[in-house]
Amino acid sequence: MLRSEAKRTRNYKYNPIYNLLVGMWEQRVSRVGFFILMAVVGFSVIGLVYTPYNPYATNFPRDLPPSSSHWLGTTDYGQDVFSQLISGGFPVLGVGLGTGLIGTILSIIIGVLAGLYEGTVVDKLLNGISQLFLVIPGILVVEIIGTYLGAEQIKLGYLAVLLALSSTGWAWGARVLRSQVLTMRRREFVMSSELIGESKLSTVFRQIIPNNLPLVASNFFFTSIYGIAGFTFIYYFGLGSVNQVNWGTMLYWSLGGEAYLRGLWWWYIPPGLLIGLVAFSFALINMGIDRVANPRLRVWNVKKVRRALQGEMR
Amino acid sequence: MSPQYVIKRAIYYIIIWFFGITLDFVLPRLIPGNAIDTVIYGRIGASGYYNPQVQAEIRTTIEQLGLKQYNLPIYVQYFDYLKQLVHLNFGASLLEFPVPVGKIISEAAPWTFGIVIPAVVATFFIGNLLGRYAALGRGKPRDYVVIGASMFLYTFPVFVTGEVLIEFLAVNIHIFPIGGQYNTQAFFRPTLSLPFIWSLIYHAILPVTTIILFSLAGWVMGMRNNMIPILQEDFMNYYRAMGVPERQVASRAYRVALLPNFTSFAIAMGYSVLGAVAIEYLFNYAGLGFFFNQAVQALDYPLLNGIFFLLVTAIVLSNFVAEIVYGIIDPRTSHEETEGI
Numbered sequence: 001m002l003r004s005e006a007k008r009t010r011n012y013k014y015n016p017i018y019n020l021l022v023g024m025w026e027q028r029v030s031r032v033g034f035f036i037l038m039a040v041v042g043f044s045v046i047g048l049v050y051t052p053y054n055p056y057a058t059n060f061p062r063d064l065p066p067s068s069s070h071w072l073g074t075t076d077y078g079q080d081v082f083s084q085l086i087s088g089g090f091p092v093l094g095v096g097l098g099t100g101l102i103g104t105i106l107s108i109i110i111g112v113l114a115g116l117y118e119g120t121v122v123d124k125l126l127n128g129i130s131q132l133f134l135v136i137p138g139i140l141v142v143e144i145i146g147t148y149l150g151a152e153q154i155k156l157g158y159l160a161v162l163l164a165l166s167s168t169g170w171a172w173g174a175r176v177l178r179s180q181v182l183t184m185r186r187r188e189f190v191m192s193s194e195l196i197g198e199s200k201l202s203t204v205f206r207q208i209i210p211n212n213l214p215l216v217a218s219n220f221f222f223t224s225i226y227g228i229a230g231f232t233f234i235y236y237f238g239l240g241s242v243n244q245v246n247w248g249t250m251l252y253w254s255l256g257g258e259a260y261l262r263g264l265w266w267w268y269i270p271p272g273l274l275i276g277l278v279a280f281s282f283a284l285i286n287m288g289i290d291r292v293a294n295p296r297l298r299v300w301n302v303k304k305v306r307r308a309l310q311g312e313m314r
Numbered sequence: 315m316s317p318q319y320v321i322k323r324a325i326y327y328i329i330i331w332f333f334g335i336t337l338d339f340v341l342p343r344l345i346p347g348n349a350i351d352t353v354i355y356g357r358i359g360a361s362g363y364y365n366p367q368v369q370a371e372i373r374t375t376i377e378q379l380g381l382k383q384y385n386l387p388i389y390v391q392y393f394d395y396l397k398q399l400v401h402l403n404f405g406a407s408l409l410e411f412p413v414p415v416g417k418i419i420s421e422a423a424p425w426t427f428g429i430v431i432p433a434v435v436a437t438f439f440i441g442n443l444l445g446r447y448a449a450l451g452r453g454k455p456r457d458y459v460v461i462g463a464s465m466f467l468y469t470f471p472v473f474v475t476g477e478v479l480i481e482f483l484a485v486n487i488h489i490f491p492i493g494g495q496y497n498t499q500a501f502f503r504p505t506l507s508l509p510f511i512w513s514l515i516y517h518a519i520l521p522v523t524t525i526i527l528f529s530l531a532g533w534v535m536g537m538r539n540n541m542i543p544i545l546q547e548d549f550m551n552y553y554r555a556m557g558v559p560e561r562q563v564a565s566r567a568y569r570v571a572l573l574p575n576f577t578s579f580a581i582a583m584g585y586s587v588l589g590a591v592a593i594e595y596l597f598n599y600a601g602l603g604f605f606f607n608q609a610v611q612a613l614d615y616p617l618l619n620g621i622f623f624l625l626v627t628a629i630v631l632s633n634f635v636a637e638i639v640y641g642i643i644d645p646r647t648s649h650e651e652t653e654g655i
Contacts, residue, residue, distance in 0.1 A: 131326075132333045135630055141341065225469065232471045233592065237607060251474065255596070260477035261485055261492065272474030279469030287461075296543045 016210040020217060023292035030288020037281035040274060044089030051083040055245045066266050073266040076257035081250075085270050088246040092231055092275060095162050096282075099227025100220045102166035107173030107219060112204050114174070115181025127178070133171035141168050142230050161240060165230040166223075173219035180215060184208045214293035221286040228279045247271035320638060327634045334626040338619055339395050395619070404620040409612045415620040418605060423624060425495060426594070426601035429518050430586045433525035437582070440526065441533025442575060446568050448534065449541035460534060468531035476524040476593045483520065490520045493598035521597045525589045529582060536578060540571035577640045583632050587625060 024030045052071070053060070057079065064074040072081035114126040142164050181204065184190055190203050198206075209216065234240050235248025242249050254260075254268035291297045386394075398404060404415035441464075448460040467475065484492040496513045544550065544567045553563045591603030598604075602621050609617040 128329065128333070132330055132337070135330055135633055136334050136337065136626055141337075228469075229471070236471070236473055236592075237595075237610075239610070251471065255473075255477075260481045263481065263485065265478075265481060268474060268477055272471050272477075276466060276470035276474075280466050283465045283469055287465075290539070294539075294543075296546060297539055 016213045020213050020289070020292060023214075024285065024288045027288035027291050029291070030285045033281040033284025033286075033288065036277055036284070040089065040278050040281070041093065043086060043274075044093060047086035047089060051087050053080040053083045055079065055083040055087045063262075063264060072270055073264070075253065075267050076259070076264065077253065081266055081270065084245050084250055085247070085274065088250060088271070089274065091158050091244070091246040092228060092248065093278060095158055095165065095231045096224045096228040096278060098162045099165040099169055099230070100222075100224030102162070103169040103223035103227070104173060104216060104220045106166065106170035107177055107223075108209070108216065110170065111174040111177025112181055112209075114178040115185070116200055116204065118182060123178075126174070130171040130174045130178075133168060134175065142234060161231060161234055162227075164234075165227045169223045169226045169230070173216075173223065176215060176219065177212070180212050181208055184211065214289050218286050218289040218293070221282040221289070225279045225282050225286075228275060228282075232275055247275050319641065323634065323637055327630055331627065331630045334630065335396075335399065335623065336392075338622045338626060339392055341622075399623070404623075405616045407609075407614055407617045409608060409614040409617060415616045418617060419602070419620050419624060422600060422602050422605050425599060426587065426590050426603065428514075429521045429525065429599070429601070430583065430590050432518070433522045433529070433589075434579070434583055434586050436522070437526050437529050437533060437586075438575075438579065441530045442537045442568075442572065444530070445534040445537025446541060446564070446571075449538045449545065449571075450564055452538075452542060457538075461538065464531040464534040467527045468529070472524065472528040472589050472592050473596050475527055476521070476596045479520055479524060480596070491517050493517075493596075495599055517599075521590070521593055521599055524593050524597075525586050528589050529586055532578065532582060533575065536575055537568075537571060540574055541567055544570050573644055576643065577636055579636060583629070587628070 058077050060070065060074045060078045060080055062074060062076055062078050064070050066073045070080055070082065072085060074080055075084075110126050110130065114123045114130075117123045185194075185203075185208070190207050193203050193207060194200065232248050232251065235242070235246065236251050236255065238252050240248070242252055248271075250271040251268060254264070254271075257264070257267070259265070259267040402416065404419075407413050407415050407418055410418065444460050444464065448457045451457050479490075480492055484490045495517055496510065545564075550563055550567055553566065554560070558566075587602075590601060591606055593599075594601045594603035595607050602624070605617060606621045608614070609621065
């Protein structure tokens with residue numbers, strides 16, 4: 001660890017993104033999270049080109065337990081669970097990451113605006129709106145919006161779900177960023193650049209955000225977890241269009257088929273587990289980012305540090 | 315803490331609450347389809363629409379339901395809505411006409427809070443103790459196990475957790491009931507007797523456990539991340555230098571670290587109500603979430619309004635109370651500078 005740090009300082013060029021990535025990679029939690037995420041993404045990529053059977057086909061014997069011909073058995077409607085599972089991953093991943101992206105962009109815009117116009121009407125209004133979205137249970141709003149989408153979804157597809165989730169998931173990040181902008185603007189290095197004549201907006205994007213990059217990144221993954229939870233929620237209650245095959249609709253149909261009362265565990269546990277794994281990998285990566293941003297939370301690998309120290313002494 | 319501070323925060327929360335109420339009015343009306351159509355088509359079913367007798371029936375239905383208000387201009391509806399709120403009168407539910415919304419809610423709410431409050435209190439204790447356990451064993455296997463397990467349970471879809479519990483504890487080995495609020499067998503009457511109370515608790519165990527498993531992670535992570543820096547503070551080292559045993563040092567750090575977690579209590583309440591909304595349908599537990607789902611499916615505006623109103627009010631109120639209580643136990647927060655951060 002020390003050696004890598006020494007290597008970094010030798011030809012030192014400050015790059016916040018590179019620094020964050022290296023810092024994350026050094027934390028074992030986020031490395032594990034990354035591997036889990038890659039495994040699930042890889043699984044879904046295979047599903048794009050190859051499925052054992054047609055995931056929409058309903059001509060198999062019903063309620064078969066897992067066997068060599070149907071790896072995860074069949075559903076009550078005669079569908080092959082494994083084919084559905086392998087082909088149904090991309091909507092969840094896409095909506096989750098998309099929600100994270102749009103939500104983070106929204107929270108940057110709103111948080112920065114509120115922070116720059118501190119104390120004015122703009123700030124109070126934006127702050128009020130974000131407080132409103134924090135207080136009001138977003139998922140209930142999504143559920144109501146979801147009903148609306150049920151009708152519109154044929155035209156818009158997953159984009160509608162994505163918009164509903166990202167429009168309700170930005171509030172927390174906006175508030176955190178606003179308070180960061182407020183405190184950072186009182187720091188000497190930002191004040192001195194403002195005195196030299198750098199515009200306010202430029203200090204935000206060249207100094208404040210790069211210095212708070214871990215915060216933005218962690219907000220991204222946090223919002224992505226919200227996106228995945230919301231996606232599952234919408235589809236579980238049958239508010240999206242339930243004829244598409246994805247992990248959410250699999251849960252919906254397994255609820256309708258009362259899989260949990262009839263012992264058909266292969267129908268509802270695999271999609272639930274994969275949804276959980278994706279969100280879990282985000283949470284792990286997030287923990288790594290927390291440790292980068294707050295060194296007191298870091299867990300040092302004592303043996304490795306000692307070895308590095310000895311190597312340096314020689 | 316000055317009274318000005320309390321008043322200022324109170325006004326702030328009232329404004330938020332008012333916006334929430336307005337959102338409550340706007341959102342259900344954005345849903346396509348029209349309440350009148352929904353109700354009428356529901357009533358007609360397969361019988362012919364053009365039958366004059368049916369049409370006459372429909373006309374009386376509209377008048378009975380008081381649905382005419384949905385044809386009025388939106389601002390008139392809004393003022394009517396506010397007028398109704400003052401009287402806490404949400405009209406009749408469309409789903410279970412002519413039962414008033416107030417009656418449905420007042421019957422459903424105790425069930426929801428009856429599983430949410432025990433769950434939140436239990437989670438607070440279990441989660442904080444687990445977080446302390448993880449913080450003290452930081453970097454050791456037990457740290458990873460506690461954090462990993464609670465985090466995974468949080469990210470795992472909460473209804474699937476419920477389904478797993480039902481399948482393995484209620485269906486495979488018959489320890490718990492698969493759903494419902496109490497024993498509904500014919501000879502069993504809901505009276506205030508010991509068997510009835512036992513049956514209430516017995517039926518609540520699985521839903522409460524599901525909510526606990528789902529919401530543990532927040533406390534565990536919060537406590538662990540609060541406590542690790544505190545354990546490294548100078549005053550902790552001072553205790554150690556004085557020869558205070560490590561166990562007592564830990565319990566002192568725990569008390570300090572517990573402070574910020576009180577603010578999370580209200581937020582946790584909100585999240586747990588959401589957890590309850592998600593699983594009540596699964597456990598066939600006739601609380602707010604159960605009716606909320608039915609109302610969304612059936613476009614029952616009055617019922618939606620009522621439930622949303624109750625939830626928003628409860629959450630805003632608990633946030634306000636939490637802020638004031640926290641201002642009392644930690645006076646630093648009520649200073650001007652930190653306000654709004």
